[in-house]
Amino acid sequence: MIEFTRITKRYRGRTALDDVSFTVPSGSVTGFLGPNGAGKTTAMRILLGHARATSGTATVLGSRYAELHNPGRHVGSLLDAGAVHPGRTGRETLRLAARMMGVPIPHVDEVLDRVGLTRREGTTRVRGYSLGMRQRLGIAQALLGEPRVLVLDEPANGLDPQGIVWLRTLVRSLADDGCAVLLSSHLLHEVEQVADRIVMIGNGRVLAAGSTRELAAGHGLEHLYFQLTTPTDRSAA
Template identity: 60%
Template structure:
């Protein structure tokens, strides 16, 4: 479970995240939806200890991420697929990750198969990978430790339709087995296809926080809400 409580993050006079509260329960895929610049990535960076909150908190598995024993083994994270070392092969990236986490090297081959990277592709340097291949490698790295939680920022970027279908299936299986998934995206259709819950953010504030079934039953017009939050964020960016 991930619990965000009254989280605020300021950068000088800019309020990137404005007193937001929501929960990503175990056994669900929570779609964290909003336009670029809405505060999604900032929230995720706070969750994994890369950015300090101005106020409020993010609890992962009941505590601070940085206080968890071997946190990367319990919480799989993908924030930026392009940050992988371009000079290493995909296999080397995963092998170093396995060594760091203390998991058997046999896990590398299991993960490569799970994310659909062939043995030949795994021996190529990451600098030659397409964005879609980097995303698969990044998701594989997040899965190395058999985590209980996945925090994925825009993981569908660069994936072709077959890759997006694969990713949805993987996340569905993970959540149905009791895992927690927090999946950020600026693409409404992508999130609607897999999410059990929708948390929509615009201009640093929560616009929607509800179960998908509830939203569908109420006939909530998510597209209009999403477009409204997009325009709000755009206006704020222009004003700034």
């Protein structure tokens, strides 16, 4: 389970997140939906200990991320698929992560297979990867420790239509197995295809939250999202 409680983040007098609160239950997918610059990545970075909140708390499995022992075994994350050493192969990248987490090395080939990277691609240096391949490698690294929580920031970027369907199926199966999945996106259609719950954010504020069915039954998801993507929201921090 993930819980954000009244998170506010200010940068040099500018408010990036304003009193953000929501939860991501175990066994579910929560779509974190908003235009680029709405504050989604900032919230995820605070959750994972990459940034500090000005006020409020963010916890995962009841603790702050930094307080977890061997956090990669509890929380898998993908924030930036480009943050990988380009001179290493995909398999080398995962083997290094496996050693750091204490994961059996044979599990590396298992997760490569699971994300659809072939043995040949696994032995290719990351500098030769397409964006879609880097995304798959990042997802493989997130899954390596068999975590109970997944935090994925725009994981569909660079994937072709077949890859997007694969991702949707993977995320759904992980949630059905009990994982708590926080999935950010600026694409309404992709979120509503897989999410049990949706949190809509704009200008650093939560503007709507609830089950996908509840939000669709109200004003409608498209209407709510249209309100988020007005020109004033596009200039959000």
